[in-house]
Amino acid sequence: MGHNFLSDANTIQLLLLLYFSIATLSQHSSNFLTHPPYKFCSNTSLYEANSPFQNNLQTLMSYLASNASVSNQYHAYAGNDPDRVYAQYMCYNYITNEKCSACIDAASQDIMQLCPNNRNATVWEELCQLRFSNKNFIGQLDFSGNIPLANRETIENSVQFISVVNENFSNLTKKAAFEPTQSMYATGKLALSDIDTLYTLMQCTTDLSSHDCNTCLQVAIQNISNCCYVGRGARLLSRSCYFRYELYAFYEGAAEYSGTQKVYNFPRGKTLTILKIVLGTCIPTVVLAFLTASCIIYFRRISRKETDEEKSHLAFLQELRKSSGSTLAEGNKVKNIVFG
Template structure:
């Protein structure tokens, strides 16, 4: 009882100190920094078509953040139209930009709910939307300054250096056409100490507007953050920041030279006391934390025997989990033995050639981020354009999936499968070189309202038929029977003529002899496309790919993602409308040349492919017959998997397109 009382008292003291820190740091909170419109709309906005347009817009902006550091677009019609824009700081890499915008899109929905206009700033990006067209229109209202709590000892001298440097950079960013409205630079302040600064404008501004925006930002940061040793000015149309360390080169505040001394009397006369308060509270909290940890160790030691037994169970589970299909001892070794043999043939490309082709993996050459690492555009010495997939060194499935894909695709030849031109293994580098697909992946085109307009009914049928032919080849016509296991829109690439080619065979599995299904303890794939027997039990077969194809077919003809709308899915909604005789409500309004009868037949085929029982689903050869023959009698589809959902209004038009289908998973233990 005595130990328990002491434990609680110590915990209360620690929580009290933590609360003091929180109160002190409110003004110094980390990003995001939101700025929401003052209007307060009623809750019906959450379910309005404007909210649907906003969600679609944010999804599209996030998707484009992997290939661009600035992007703007609009979504919706008339009063439901919403305009959006993002800007990443030019020094960040594509994957960091994508991650930042992804976080910002979630933050802006949470922090500015029910607002028709908002902007949020993260550490290296900003995201903005409005129901009023702001693209190309300068806005310097409500500029927000954020600064370091510590001032410089000579604020007048320091501020003069800051303003002079920022104005020089402004001239470069605004009026130097090669600067792309971005500039960084450093300026000596005292011996051994340097000021680093950055300015950037959104690319929809003219040079004069960029100059005007940054001049206003300099004025605001000088008044709001005068004498601060570091600050940033957040504006809707531009951004500036300065520090005493090279933040745009990856440095942090710990690299600041100790020769720079802060003033003990800071803005408002209170920051000096705050610093002492921080020191005292830090020491006190550290002491209390040590006491708390000692008590925890003592209490846990008394339960050591029980925990030891539980740890043994966990270790056994992990060992069983890691020894799932195709990961048995010797399996990976056999793969690498095969790679050694392949190095001797024409498929092997040396690392120097790939470095030259991709300009040393330049950010400007990056096409996007794949499941196992970034993809770069390259040009070989003979002028051939290629796409190079660079396996991330942090990928937990790295070596196995890489060797799997190399050995598998080199044996496959079909016009609807992406062609592997070569590969490279050089120390930690593992690279795959594919033919270049100029129209990117299907999801980039299909789930963007403007780009989707390129896909008329005939093109969509061509894509559906091409994907079906590719899967049929894998299942029945190649020398090996292959299950793809990760068929989805982002793994279908489009060539110059919008012909589809299935890609990404890192998850694929080969069936030997007469085998028709297998079981795994290591489930890989993407939620929204995974068959129920695979997601829940680890059981996969050719019917698993048929399920994924059915989801993909429904997405292609409707122009909508499967997962992530309201409490349901596109599959469930299609089943619901089919039973009510209202399936035509799903028809993409952009399909001006689509025939209602043909659309309904394809909905019917899609529902047959996504039936819950794998036995009820057709084979891909049967699917091909269905796709070609209008006179074929189609059976009544049974209830799809995961079709339980709620619909606010049964006849509400479904216009939302969310991004949950993009969630790839690498390992899930089945129940």
């Protein structure tokens, strides 16, 4: 029976594709939470270089960066229609004016580089966010294009985690949105075990109404719950609000908090992390070993087939020699064949 070399070749190609797919997936999964700045570029409407819109934008970016040294939130516009530019920044309330100024200065440069010639763009830095548009968005709730991001480390008992933290998130949402003294900003911490504490931050842009702030944060929590509750940390980037939780004190002043807290017992998220490491290491190794073994088998089959063909050819010639008086040279090569 003949050997199907085409089938072997397809198998090898499939194994190669499987191996490189797993390697690529492993690489992407390890970088699920990248580093800021994060960006949103509309790319639907672009301005021309040296246009009135670009001049207004550059003027406004410079003005906002200088104003950030005295205010953690601000919005303004520059120019006249149709080249008017609206812009707004929000620094997270726990940082100083000095850090806010530095953050907005970096954001104003990043947004021009990351979203070149865009008339509508947003950039999120680690400590602030900056937005501009050719349309007036001041005072308008906008949660389109929300970006959820999750920590690569996972919580083992995510179901129990969700049931506990949802109430905590809901209380903080109301506090940020409806308590005037909070200025649409709230932080909280919740002990989950003897060693794990949940730190949460919520903030809205102050041009929103209390109702819109509440809506923005509720949507943010829903976005996070749909994708990221298994992570030991997550953040939701929105144009109108900001939501983040971690199992460490990521905002200043969190360590000074004191008060009575209910303690919930959660297993630490090491089991799934270890499992991910083991699978990420073993699966490519197993696939590579399988691929190597398949290649060895493939080439052995080729060698065996060539040997069998040589033997068959030699036997055929020997039969001819017996019946027709053929002579063979050394090395089994035909020198002369005489047929009677």
